Amino acid sequence: MNVGVIGYSGNIFKDPIKSLASLCYDVGRIIAENNWILVNGGRDGIMQLVSKAVKNNGGHVIGFLPWEQEGNGYLDFPIKTGLDLNMRSFVLLKNVDVVVSIGGEIGTAIEILGAYSYKKPILLMKNSGGWTDRITEVLIEGKFLDNRKLVEVKQVSSIDELERILKGIEEVNN
Amino acid sequence: MNVGVIGYSGNIFKDPIKSLASLCYDVGRIIAENNWILVNGGRDGIMQLVSKAVKNNGGHVIGFLPWEQEGNGYLDFPIKTGLDLNMRSFVLLKNVDVVVSIGGEIGTAIEILGAYSYKKPILLMKNSGGWTDRITEVLIEGKFLDNRKLVEVKQVSSIDELERILKGIEEVNN
Amino acid sequence: MNVGVIGYSGNIFKDPIKSLASLCYDVGRIIAENNWILVNGGRDGIMQLVSKAVKNNGGHVIGFLPWEQEGNGYLDFPIKTGLDLNMRSFVLLKNVDVVVSIGGEIGTAIEILGAYSYKKPILLMKNSGGWTDRITEVLIEGKFLDNRKLVEVKQVSSIDELERILKGIEEVNN
Amino acid sequence: MNVGVIGYSGNIFKDPIKSLASLCYDVGRIIAENNWILVNGGRDGIMQLVSKAVKNNGGHVIGFLPWEQEGNGYLDFPIKTGLDLNMRSFVLLKNVDVVVSIGGEIGTAIEILGAYSYKKPILLMKNSGGWTDRITEVLIEGKFLDNRKLVEVKQVSSIDELERILKGIEEVNN
Numbered sequence: 001m002n003v004g005v006i007g008y009s010g011n012i013f014k015d016p017i018k019s020l021a022s023l024c025y026d027v028g029r030i031i032a033e034n035n036w037i038l039v040n041g042g043r044d045g046i047m048q049l050v051s052k053a054v055k056n057n058g059g060h061v062i063g064f065l066p067w068e069q070e071g072n073g074y075l076d077f078p079i080k081t082g083l084d085l086n087m088r089s090f091v092l093l094k095n096v097d098v099v100v101s102i103g104g105e106i107g108t109a110i111e112i113l114g115a116y117s118y119k120k121p122i123l124l125m126k127n128s129g130g131w132t133d134r135i136t137e138v139l140i141e142g143k144f145l146d147n148r149k150l151v152e153v154k155q156v157s158s159i160d161e162l163e164r165i166l167k168g169i170e171e172v173n174n
Numbered sequence: 175m176n177v178g179v180i181g182y183s184g185n186i187f188k189d190p191i192k193s194l195a196s197l198c199y200d201v202g203r204i205i206a207e208n209n210w211i212l213v214n215g216g217r218d219g220i221m222q223l224v225s226k227a228v229k230n231n232g233g234h235v236i237g238f239l240p241w242e243q244e245g246n247g248y249l250d251f252p253i254k255t256g257l258d259l260n261m262r263s264f265v266l267l268k269n270v271d272v273v274v275s276i277g278g279e280i281g282t283a284i285e286i287l288g289a290y291s292y293k294k295p296i297l298l299m300k301n302s303g304g305w306t307d308r309i310t311e312v313l314i315e316g317k318f319l320d321n322r323k324l325v326e327v328k329q330v331s332s333i334d335e336l337e338r339i340l341k342g343i344e345e346v347n348n
Numbered sequence: 349m350n351v352g353v354i355g356y357s358g359n360i361f362k363d364p365i366k367s368l369a370s371l372c373y374d375v376g377r378i379i380a381e382n383n384w385i386l387v388n389g390g391r392d393g394i395m396q397l398v399s400k401a402v403k404n405n406g407g408h409v410i411g412f413l414p415w416e417q418e419g420n421g422y423l424d425f426p427i428k429t430g431l432d433l434n435m436r437s438f439v440l441l442k443n444v445d446v447v448v449s450i451g452g453e454i455g456t457a458i459e460i461l462g463a464y465s466y467k468k469p470i471l472l473m474k475n476s477g478g479w480t481d482r483i484t485e486v487l488i489e490g491k492f493l494d495n496r497k498l499v500e501v502k503q504v505s506s507i508d509e510l511e512r513i514l515k516g517i518e519e520v521n522n
Numbered sequence: 523m524n525v526g527v528i529g530y531s532g533n534i535f536k537d538p539i540k541s542l543a544s545l546c547y548d549v550g551r552i553i554a555e556n557n558w559i560l561v562n563g564g565r566d567g568i569m570q571l572v573s574k575a576v577k578n579n580g581g582h583v584i585g586f587l588p589w590e591q592e593g594n595g596y597l598d599f600p601i602k603t604g605l606d607l608n609m610r611s612f613v614l615l616k617n618v619d620v621v622v623s624i625g626g627e628i629g630t631a632i633e634i635l636g637a638y639s640y641k642k643p644i645l646l647m648k649n650s651g652g653w654t655d656r657i658t659e660v661l662i663e664g665k666f667l668d669n670r671k672l673v674e675v676k677q678v679s680s681i682d683e684l685e686r687i688l689k690g691i692e693e694v695n696n
Contacts, residue, residue, distance in 0.1 A: 037599075062599060068616065077559075077584060077599060079601065079613075079617055080613075080616040080617055081613060081616075082431065082432050082435060082612065082613055082616050083261075083430065083431070084264070084430050085291075086264050086288055086291060086292075087257075087261050087264050087430060090258070090260050090261050090264075090604065091601075091602075091603060091604055094590065094602040094603075094604050095601055095602055105320040105321060105322060106287060106290055106291045106319055106320040106322065106324070107291065109287050109319070109320070110284060110287045110288060110291060113280060113283050113284045113287065114260055114284060116280055117259075117260060117280045117281065117284060118260075130320075130321075131320070134312050135312075137311060137312055138308050138309075138311055138312055145280055145283070146279040146280040146283070146304075146305070147279060147304075148279060148280065150280070211425075236425060242442065251385075251410060251425060253427065253439075253443055254439075254442040254443055255439060255442075256438065256439055256442055256605065256606050256609060257604065257605070258604050261604060264430065265427075265428075265429060265430055268416065268428040268429075268430050269427055269428055431609075432612070433639075434612050434636055434639060434640075435605075435609050435612050438606070438608050438609050453668040453669060453670060454635060454638055454639045454667055454668040454670065454672070455639065457635050457667070457668070458632060458635045458636060458639060461628060461631050461632045461635065462608055462632060464628055465607075465608060465628045465629065465632060466608075478668075478669075479668070482660050483660075485659060485660055486656050486657075486659055486660055493628055493631070494627040494628040494631070494652075494653070495627060495652075496627060496628065498628070
């Protein structure tokens with residue numbers, strides 16, 4: 001199963017990313033332990049922290065990079081898309097089975113909505129800040145992002161709950 | 175000046191689009207009267223109604239179409255992008271100076287956020303429904319879509335106000 | 349009818365482009381006189397010379413530009429594609445009915461082959477140099493670019509012949 | 523090192539692909555044995571035969587697929603690009619260090635020229651037919667595809683020669 005992880009880009013030694021390092025480590029760890037593949041945007045911030053955790057736990061990472069960028073040092077397969085930051089996000093989203101969102105500014109918001117439009121289930125890490133929390137204020141019936149009810153958006157409160165839900169999605173997909 | 179208009183796709187003879195026909199006509203009319211160019215997604219729904227109004231008032235329309243689609247009958251230049259619905263929206267957004275939003279489901283939401291990420295000013299037609307109204311519930315300081323404060327999002331209450339604001343943007347751009 | 353014109357990019361005051369200025373002028377003139385729309389890559393070289401001729405004769409030009417480039421000064425609609433030089437060529441090709449080729453290096457060669465793969469008829473201006481002449485050495489049965497025989501590639505010897513052939517294509521398309 | 527292999531698409535049980543099965547097997551084998559990664563278009567024909575050989579020899583394959591296609595059964599990472607056949611070829615080419623070409627119709631020709639425009643060295647398997655042989659008839663100075671002399675195109679006569687050249691390229695890249 002391909003697990004997409006999205007969230008803040010930026011310097012990993014500064015907040016808000018710094019404070020999310022432990023969460024990112026755990027997300028990367030369970031991805032590697034379950035032999036899922038991490039698919040992300042290949043750059044800094046949350047992408048870098050989760051990628052590193054996946055690699056340190058023996059897992060695999062594919063990073064979809066904007067333009068001709070090289071990516072952080074934790075990618076098994078850095079994919080140069082030749083597309084700008086936003087357009088490359090949609091190629092990334094086509095190649096995941098589920099999306100996990102951690103904090104995030106406008107790019108993350110675009111990815112949350114994009115995942116929904118492609119009917120990919122979205123798991124929001126509760127209290128991770130930014131658009132991951134903000135989007136919950138505008139959910140229709142507490143779980144949808146528009147009236148077409150394409151797929152469910154769900155808040156997740158702990159790493160154990162995240163692992164349990166991901167395992168459930170994997171089972172359904174098989 | 176290139177004015178992007180986004181909003182609901184779908185059957186123009188059914189609500190919620192039907193009820194917005196008069197608003198769409200006025201938006202198209204002022205675009206044509208001011209010699210601005212309408213840039214949109216070239217398909218049905220709000221795109222079709224505004225395009226028709228622009229043509230009926232002697233104006234010009236460029237439609238950025240997904241895949242190899244042909245587009246509605248009111249386009250001076252139908253542009254086949256070869257890209258899916260979402261990715262083509264970002265090409266569209268690169269080619270506008272300002273975005274006007276009318277109602278809309280997830281595709282419109284993606285375009286509102288995309289416009290913001292490209293720093294294109296966004297004008298939301300108040301009470302037109304869908305994501306055009308919903309997005310206002312999550313604005314930071316009443317006008318921004320993330321902490322980077324890239325560009326302002328503004329609610330507009332009438333066609334006269336819309337024309338006044340668009341003229342202001344045109345003046346600044348020149 | 350949308351007429352795509354491809355060929356050398358580069359400085360218009362230097363050879364090989366300089367020597368092709370008169371041909372470019374005539375190609376632009378007949379496009380404008382027949383109310384066809386010139387579609388090209390919006391940059392310098394052959395693109396610039398033909399665009400200028402079209403504008404000077406009252407015609408219209410759409411330029412498909414790589415990345416976020418602005419284009420030369422003779423475009424009615426400069427389209428920023430957000431794509432690199434090559435990928436943007438394929439968006440350009442999707443939006444033409446026929447391709448006219450004048451000289452050209454590798455980018456032009458890619459466009460000739462791309463046009464063929466999209467089944468767009470290709471008119472090679474004889475003795476204009478570069479890949480426009482070179483490609484004729486490898487035509488199958490003197491007119492095809494592969495065994496699938498998707499569309500015909502034709503050499504054209506004069507501006508009158510070009511106009512006659514373009515008129516014929518327009519008639520068939522209507 | 524990422525080795526791109528391009529060539530005929532189509533039914534692997536029919537000529538001209540069938541006759542190239544043994545060559546494809548050997549190309550896949552040396553890629554796997556040298557721990558290079560095969561990068562290709564993920565579909566049928568030469569792509570399928572080489573992918574299978576890589577997998578049977580314990581190697582890894584990334585396939586860049588057009589649209590939302592699923593790909594043949596021998597891909598470790600099938601990448602859905604959301605782009606048409608041609609545009610996806612250019613994303614593929616951005617992610618290789620060298621290109622090996624076997625036979626091929628127009629799509630392969632576009633990839634040979636595209637590789638050259640991105641300055642990726644191109645190795646043509648001699649006597650494999652199609653554009654792989656045809657392109658040699660129009661090489662400038664026997665090795666370039668335009669006057670800019672961006673990168674060398676080379677004919678290769680045997681699998682041993684191919685392996686030797688690829689090892690040389692790997693050494694230079696490290």
